[in-house]
Amino acid sequence: MSGGWREVLGWFLRPKLRPWALLTPVLVLVLAVPMLRPLVGEDGASRSERLLLASVRSLVEGRGMVLDRSWRGEPGTVEVEGRLYAARAPVYAVLLAGPSWALDRAGWSWERDPVAHGFGLALLGVTIPVALGAGIVYRMGRLFELSRPRRAGLAVLVVMGSGWLGCATALNPHATAAALVLAASSAMLFVAASSKPARVTWVLILAGQLASLAGAVDPWALPLILPMPLVVMAMRLSLRARVLGVVLMSLGAMPVVWLHSAWSLSTFDSFLPPGGRVLLGEMTGWGEEGVWARLLSMGGGLVSMLVGSGGLLRGFPVVLVGLVGMWMVMRRHWPMHAKMLAAISMVGLLTLVMVGATRGPGRSAMPTLVVISPLLVFWAGVIFRRTGGWVWRLSIGIVIGLSVLNTLMMLRVGVGESDRPVNPLHEVVNELVRRSGERGMGDEAEGEA
Secondary structure (H helix, E strand, C coil): HHHHHHHHHHHHHHHCHHHHHHHHEEEEHHHHHHHHHCCCCCCCCCCCHHHHHHHHHHCCCCCCCCEEEHHCCCEEEEECCEEEEEEECCCCHHHHHHHHHHHHHHHCCCCHHEEEEHHHHHHHHHHHHHHHHHHHHHHHHHHHCCCCHHHHHHHHHHHHCCHHHCCCCCCCCHHHHHHHHHHHHHHHHHHHHCCCHHHHHHHHHHHEEEEEHHHHHCCCHHHHCCCCCCHCCCCCHHHHHHHHHHHHHHHHHHHHHHHHHHHHHHHHHHCCCCHHHHHHHHHHHHHHCCHHHHHHHHHHHHHHHCCCCHHHHHCCCHHHHHHHHHHHHHHHHCHHHHHHHHHHHHHHHHHHHHHHHEEECCCCCCCCCCCCCCHHHHHHHHHHHCCCCHHHHHCCCCHHHHHHHHHHHHHHHCCCCCCCCHHHHHHHHHHHHHHHHHHHHHHHEEEEE
């Protein structure tokens, strides 16, 4: 038996289900499953989720992705040759069509039990991928040479401190794409950490499939997945093995790219769905507003994305700890592939924030940036290696506590695809201040009377 197959067989024979590895996935399921938001009725699902469900139902019924006429004139739809379609990437709907068909055959159809059908789709399409992604973070924690309890703590921090768990109770493609991005990163780190990485480069086929699937499910993941071959080129391999690894990643991505191209070209007669073209127009529409007006709009959008009412750093300050961890990895003696992955995370964040800023002020960082926030918080694992004084520990504890509290409040609300500001903690504080002000005004009126 060759050495490569012996290593693969040894991996299959080793125990996989360790208690510390199962801690975070079980925690995700225990917290998220009871809080799954119903996807039935106007109050249950957002407009974007209802569009997605309508596309999935149309696929299961054999009508392609054609929507019925009741959607005519609704935002987020487009008419092509007299047929209505959802103006979004079609791959996520195609992936959900399989579980939807299975639920129909199991007796939980939309007609008989729409609540159970929506529950099953959210569970299989979002909650379980997030739980599996939490287990992947535990595995990735080996990069920092942490003990098993600390790796489990890092996985809990990533899920609870990045807002990822708060997006796991609704039909949210951003949360699913985040799990796929982490899985692709984990596959590359597995190859780099192998004792004989040249013999397990075939795992990069899986990495390419996962990365391309993340981009097809959520286009906001593209700034993260497009530079991923640079991580392979930074590994300690021969030039031939590195080039072969990039080729294998490309081969793995081909089926997903073909699926996206086939559905988009046949439906929209374009590789980009209409929603992507609209976003591109928002990013490049300088002539309509003028340069200075556009720059002011971008500045307001940048503030909204970072520190606004729904800003990433305002709602989840633990991301700052992750940014410090990335800087430490890039500045100190870490493997080159780890430095490259940290640099891709940093550039990806800057790109996504700037893309969000081009859409103007008033936009929320969540849930769109949840596609990258788990990867950003993952780099806080560098901090887990340090044992600072009580001031350092207290500061980190406060930052983590605020982020976890906001995630738990998001979990209660259930965050789907939306452009409205998402910061439940900020909203609760404002509501308490408003009520206390009203109570004070009432007491003053009673005193005057």
